[in-house]
Amino acid sequence: MLGRRQRVFARGSVRATSPHLTSTISGLRPSVPFLGPEAIERARGGVFRSRIGANENPFGPSPMAMEAMRATMRESWMYGDPENDDLRLALAEYHGIEPANVLVGEGIDALLGYSVRLLVEPNAAVVSSAGAYPTVDYHIQGYGGRLIRVPYAEDAVDIGALIAAAEDHDAVMIYLANPDNPMGSWYERPFIDAMIRQLPERCTLLLDEAYSEFAPEGVIPDLDSDDPRVLRFRTFSKAYSLAGLRVGYAIGEASLIAAFDLIRNHFGVNRLAQAAAIAALEDSDHLTEVVEDVTFARERIAEIATRNGLRPLPSATNFVTIDCGADGEFARAVLRELEHRDVFVRMPGVAPLDRCIRITAGLPAELDYLQEMLPKALLAAKERLADRV
Amino acid sequence: MLGRRQRVFARGSVRATSPHLTSTISGLRPSVPFLGPEAIERARGGVFRSRIGANENPFGPSPMAMEAMRATMRESWMYGDPENDDLRLALAEYHGIEPANVLVGEGIDALLGYSVRLLVEPNAAVVSSAGAYPTVDYHIQGYGGRLIRVPYAEDAVDIGALIAAAEDHDAVMIYLANPDNPMGSWYERPFIDAMIRQLPERCTLLLDEAYSEFAPEGVIPDLDSDDPRVLRFRTFSKAYSLAGLRVGYAIGEASLIAAFDLIRNHFGVNRLAQAAAIAALEDSDHLTEVVEDVTFARERIAEIATRNGLRPLPSATNFVTIDCGADGEFARAVLRELEHRDVFVRMPGVAPLDRCIRITAGLPAELDYLQEMLPKALLAAKERLADRV
Numbered sequence: 001m002l003g004r005r006q007r008v009f010a011r012g013s014v015r016a017t018s019p020h021l022t023s024t025i026s027g028l029r030p031s032v033p034f035l036g037p038e039a040i041e042r043a044r045g046g047v048f049r050s051r052i053g054a055n056e057n058p059f060g061p062s063p064m065a066m067e068a069m070r071a072t073m074r075e076s077w078m079y080g081d082p083e084n085d086d087l088r089l090a091l092a093e094y095h096g097i098e099p100a101n102v103l104v105g106e107g108i109d110a111l112l113g114y115s116v117r118l119l120v121e122p123n124a125a126v127v128s129s130a131g132a133y134p135t136v137d138y139h140i141q142g143y144g145g146r147l148i149r150v151p152y153a154e155d156a157v158d159i160g161a162l163i164a165a166a167e168d169h170d171a172v173m174i175y176l177a178n179p180d181n182p183m184g185s186w187y188e189r190p191f192i193d194a195m196i197r198q199l200p201e202r203c204t205l206l207l208d209e210a211y212s213e214f215a216p217e218g219v220i221p222d223l224d225s226d227d228p229r230v231l232r233f234r235t236f237s238k239a240y241s242l243a244g245l246r247v248g249y250a251i252g253e254a255s256l257i258a259a260f261d262l263i264r265n266h267f268g269v270n271r272l273a274q275a276a277a278i279a280a281l282e283d284s285d286h287l288t289e290v291v292e293d294v295t296f297a298r299e300r301i302a303e304i305a306t307r308n309g310l311r312p313l314p315s316a317t318n319f320v321t322i323d324c325g326a327d328g329e330f331a332r333a334v335l336r337e338l339e340h341r342d343v344f345v346r347m348p349g350v351a352p353l354d355r356c357i358r359i360t361a362g363l364p365a366e367l368d369y370l371q372e373m374l375p376k377a378l379l380a381a382k383e384r385l386a387d388r389v
Numbered sequence: 390m391l392g393r394r395q396r397v398f399a400r401g402s403v404r405a406t407s408p409h410l411t412s413t414i415s416g417l418r419p420s421v422p423f424l425g426p427e428a429i430e431r432a433r434g435g436v437f438r439s440r441i442g443a444n445e446n447p448f449g450p451s452p453m454a455m456e457a458m459r460a461t462m463r464e465s466w467m468y469g470d471p472e473n474d475d476l477r478l479a480l481a482e483y484h485g486i487e488p489a490n491v492l493v494g495e496g497i498d499a500l501l502g503y504s505v506r507l508l509v510e511p512n513a514a515v516v517s518s519a520g521a522y523p524t525v526d527y528h529i530q531g532y533g534g535r536l537i538r539v540p541y542a543e544d545a546v547d548i549g550a551l552i553a554a555a556e557d558h559d560a561v562m563i564y565l566a567n568p569d570n571p572m573g574s575w576y577e578r579p580f581i582d583a584m585i586r587q588l589p590e591r592c593t594l595l596l597d598e599a600y601s602e603f604a605p606e607g608v609i610p611d612l613d614s615d616d617p618r619v620l621r622f623r624t625f626s627k628a629y630s631l632a633g634l635r636v637g638y639a640i641g642e643a644s645l646i647a648a649f650d651l652i653r654n655h656f657g658v659n660r661l662a663q664a665a666a667i668a669a670l671e672d673s674d675h676l677t678e679v680v681e682d683v684t685f686a687r688e689r690i691a692e693i694a695t696r697n698g699l700r701p702l703p704s705a706t707n708f709v710t711i712d713c714g715a716d717g718e719f720a721r722a723v724l725r726e727l728e729h730r731d732v733f734v735r736m737p738g739v740a741p742l743d744r745c746i747r748i749t750a751g752l753p754a755e756l757d758y759l760q761e762m763l764p765k766a767l768l769a770a771k772e773r774l775a776d777r778v
Contacts, residue, residue: 023510025651030650036472081428109657117414243660244464244661245661246495270634270661273659
């Protein structure tokens with residue numbers, strides 16, 4: 001990402017040799033999982049016209065969630081309920097499971113961090129896919145875990161290879177996003193079920209279902225919330241369009257869920273956010289509408305890509321990953337040229353996925369503008385490419 | 390706290406022998422730092438009439454902060470800026486320091502956790518006061534640190550004993566809240582300066598100044614933000630009356646502040662909260678008014694205590710700690726009798742501090758009700774006490 005390193009160092013460089021920091025921390029290389037669009041805007045000195053890079057959902061939250069925020073604003077002087085009880089009960093009812101199987105936290109990012117802290121000893125192996133969600137790698141390395149990265153196979157996570165790597169390395173954890181980010185691909189239920197059956201002993205599957213509401217019927221397995229081998233993660237940031245509020249949740253076996261209480265930030269979830277999430281969960285009509293809007297936008301992005309000679313990959317998420325038909329250098333050039341033209345998109349960070357760019361399902365006006373700018377960005381990127389020898 | 394254990398176990402008990410959990414986690418005893426008032430209300434089956442136990446600030450946030458929340462609500466679909474840049478710059482300007490010396494996080498609780506994670510190796514000693522902020526103990530133990538607890542001296546933190554214990558145990562960290570919670574006492578600047586000078590080598594002082602805005606002039610030292618031995622913590626939860634939003638910040642030497650970027654939840658701070666905090670910071674008139682309201686309420690609580698034959702301790706915070714004149718059992722009985730009468734207060738958890746109860750500066754109506762209920766609660770507690778042999 002543009003300017004990432006510069007930015008970190010601009011804030012004061014980490015004294016890797018400081019006597020104060022723990023050995024695990026001293027061993028970490030400076031990195032941030034994602035540079036926010038605001039940081040890029042500050043670096044380039046202007047706001048984006050199409051903010052279609054962070055897989056946010058601009059179709060907006062339920063009016064009921066907005067009303068809940070408005071009504072709860074005046075309670076901001078109170079801490080939120082540290083047990084998130086009302087929301088936890090609402091989620092349990094929604095999924096038809098017990099409250100003891102649900103944990104609410106300040107976004108999936110925080111919950112993934114807690115999970116690694118609970119389950120990963122320093123030097124223990126954790127298996128993920130090379131190019132998968134960077135925040136997971138960040139947490140694994142941050143807790144001193146040994147990250148084993150398995151290549152994608154044909155632009156999808158390679159489940160068999162994940163299992164094999166977990167066996168080879170005696171891994172305590174596998175991370176899998178289904179549907180996948182950044183590629184948008186997905187596995188039908190039987191594959192996930194088979195994977196769970198094949199999990200090595202003492203190996204926990206972190207199953208990130210952030211994009212599950214966008215997936216076709218039948219993709220997301222029924223919840224066997226009492227299986228101690230699996231922790232599942234959901235969020236209000238994607239389909240519910242509440243990324244700014246920081247609410248995610250984990251579903252898992254009750255004693256494992258209870259273990260989070262040993263370490264989590266008990267007062268971590270915003271009071272307004274708890275109320276808004278409950279209201280959002282009740283408004284299933286709005287969810288249906290938003291998912292339709294997203295599906296339509298996804299088709300439009302695929303069409304724009306195809307019309308420009310690029311290949312859109314199938315997606316069960318709120319983004320479309322587009323094969324730019326060349327190498328990582330070319331895709332990075334396309335991304336940069338889009339950025340120059342006020343279009344914010346992101347791309348996978350690891351080859352061979354990095355021949356793609358990833359475009360979030362945006363509002364019609366944002367996609368109109370993308371449609372106008374993509375041919376120009378492609379042309380400019382090709383000219384750049386021609387200049388290299 | 391009433392029902393704490395029951396509640397934790399009701400959610401599924403932790404399998405201490407689980408092969409999945411790390412050795413550090415398996416060694417932890419189930420505990421939560423604080424039971425929220427909502428949990429107590431659920432257990433007793435009714436809401437409190439005076440919610441004056443959690444050191445929240447019912448005088449309410451600045452109208453400018455409320456307006457900022459209202460204006461930002463429609464942006465909830467976007468993630469908050471992970472660098473919290475606007476707020477960080479505003480805080481730097483407010484304190485007359487560099488942005489590189491400021492880190493914004495999801496409440497002081499989260500920042501304390503990150504600090505322990507950065508600085509405390511498993512089995513390293515950390516010194517705190519017996520009965521001080523339980524969330525600090527929770528984090529230290531949660532990361533496998535060895536907690537050394539130093540008794541209070543005459544209801545104030547014993548600075549000399551903290552330093553001595555740090556030397557004796559080769560501690561890597563000392564925690565000090567100034568002004569202090571739960572006792573409300575405080576140290577003038579020269580004492581803190583002297584303490585910093587005496588810090589053993591390789592020992593970092595975590596200086597929690599959550600209540601600093603309530604302290605008399607001259608108590609809080611000027612900010613020497615480049616001193617690598619000290620990390621200071623501030624919050625929008627107390628004087629700014631925004632506990633529900635989860636915004637705190639740390640001030641420290643730039644390279645230590647930068648180290649938080651290696652581990653923190655980069656997208657952890659709510660987008661509305663960032664906007665509201667900036668607005669709150671600008672409204673110094675509101676802050677002045679609120680601090681006056683709190684001072685008045687504090688005097689009123691002291692008066693109510695005195696009129697009931699109890700001894701209010703001096704306070705530089707938004708609460709008054711009241712010596713109930715007997716032992717912990719009696720104070721706990723008073724607390725319980727207040728609870729039965731719909732008054733929520735808290736108390737220190739460790740002897741000899743636990744002869745006290747701690748009452749938050751509440752609204753006039755809440756204190757009217759306290760004034761009515763305290764004599765009845767005291768009488769009932771004395772009757773209980775008479776029954777014990």
